[in-house]
Amino acid sequence: MNISKQENTPIYKVVVNHEEQYSIWSTERDNAPGWKDVGKTGSKEECLSYIKQVWTDIRPLSLRKKMQEVNL
Template structure:
């Protein structure tokens, strides 16, 4: 069985959680609790490019906020 995250022909979503963490997600799989769709459905590479452009600090939001204090 092929890993659905590696299928370059599939449609994908970009998800985000309440800590601003992003995830590439297969479009046919239900969105897990605590995550919302931020982009898509779209091609895998387009979603990866979106994540690269928009998720520039991988630390969870609560850690970033502590660093600002």
């Protein structure tokens, strides 16, 4: 039986938590509590590239909000 490399390549999904922090998870795993899908799936490289594009400020949301309050 000939199995192509693509069939053995794991598929990942991009997830985000309430602090707007991103991660990737195997599509075969359930999300941990507090993490939700953002709708992007693909290879590890594709998912990490997506995160690099959208997660431009890696500070947690609560810290960004606190810093905005201080700067007002």
